[in-house]
Amino acid sequence: MAKRIDVSDLNIYYGNFLAVEGVNVSIEPRSITALIGPSGCGKSTFLRTLNRMHEVIPGARVEGKVVMDGHDLYGADADPVDVRRQIGMVFQRPNPFPTMSIYENVAAGMRLNARRMKKSDLDELVERSLRGANLWEEVKDRLDRPGSGLSGGQQQRLCIARAIAVEPDVLLMDEPCSALDPISTLAIEDLMTELKERYTIVIVTHNMQQAARVSESTGFFNLNGVGQPGRLIEFNPTEKIFSNPDQKATEDYISGRFG
């Protein structure tokens, strides 16, 4: 299941604008990797290149290598649709499909890909995914209700259930808790800790306590100035980053001193 991702010399462009430059990093399987840094430094952009969501934006492109278990995601034979089936994603704002019920939202990965499944198998998959997202007890009596009728935190867990229902190897999370209250955030953090047993998780967060709480490794992104590309300044075990970082810039950012 969980797979290792090696990124080497990755440059990310929007048109001719170099947004992120020279990223080299190894993301370990069965662990949570957190990406922190100021707004606009390219954390989310980098995250989106890991499952080829970046190129959905017109003009966006990538140079360099992203290798998942020996398989180059940007190789000539790699199909972005296949890549995204292996690397799921949860977005900043919960985005359940408004036309679908809770059940259909979780089954969406299967249904939209027209994979034939027996009703009983699908039922089982939906229950397993919802249990995996710690949502089953809350919604089991109203699976046919619209997904958009849930609270924000429940919607986000629904989106996680939807993402793990396609059984990916890696789960990317782009500030999954930034729109949620502390209780829902705690629920999602607990969930991440459970999920890391089976998945490789990469999370972008603005909340440094969150990074410190949940992650094994942390990467700090920064940029030198407006119009300059973002860079991965430091990548180390979380404990080291938050106690004794190698770089001055990391220490300044974490302790709240900028510039």
Place this chain on the structure above:
Amino acid sequence: MATQTPTPVSTAADAVEPAAGRLPRWAPWACFAGAAAVAAGLELLGDFNIALFVVYAVVLGTLALYLASRVTEGRRKATDRLVTAVVTSAFGIAMVPLVALVWEVVGRGIVRFDGEFFGSSLVGIIGEGGGAYHAIFGTLIITALTTLISVPIGLMTAIYLVEYARGRLKRAITFFVDVMTGIPSIVAGLFAYALFVLFFGPGVRLGIMGAVALSVLMIPVVVRSAEEVLKLVPNELREAAYALGVPKWRTIVKVVIPTAIAGLGTGVTLAIARVVGETAPLLVTVGITNATNFDPFDGRMATLPVYAYYQLTQPGVPPEYAIDRAWTAALLLIMLVMGLNVVARLISRFFAPKTGR
């Protein structure tokens, strides 16, 4: 005039700001009633003219209200009342043609709004009786064909514009769709006529020609409304689908279109309403006939707008029966358009994404 608006009871506290009183709630009504009385008096001096009476009453009433308010309530309040009166009058003026039109069409059209009108054609009818059975079905068939041609082309164009096109080609298509929206309908008719003349020779009249002409008018309307609606679908939903490993075309078919279906349905229905009453293009492409013809690929057909036009311009002798039929056809057209608008509203209500808890 000022006598009709009693000065408010001033209290001692008002001494600082002498004009800080308030007109009673019935003051505007009193002003306009007084103005109406004066206007009636003015009218009685000469010939009574209802339009002039209304104009006098509104102008005098507004003036009276403004002055009364200026004296008692101060400048800001007076301006407020003046603008309120002007805006309300503008609304009234805008409503006049609409109400007059509906009133006239219903009043005259109701005369022949009977079973025979819906049940029989004009075959062998000279003078009394007869109906628009053939024209009603002609309109329904041609409109259905138009919809059949326009909706797939229009929807697919809109999907292409929103989901795929970029750069120069997109701008060019958008520009030409905009130009097409403004094509005079007679030009669309002449285009369809010229096109079919190439294949069938001059003088050809077919139902399908009318459908083609109306499609030229309907396609840009469908494209524009569908484009707006598809743009409203949040990008997050597309990304959510992509992130599940769903290919782009499936995302469009299974996520984007279902999310936008209410707006798409409404847009299509309003586009149909837009073309159902077109006269000029049908005049030159479909013509008119007295007999019933259900085959749009064979010969002339009657349609309601053209039927109304011929009944009114070539009524025969005596003319009143044909003119009555023309009014009823007009009434039927208005009802069709209203019905389509109601359908559009129902679609947008029932198909809108549900957010219930």
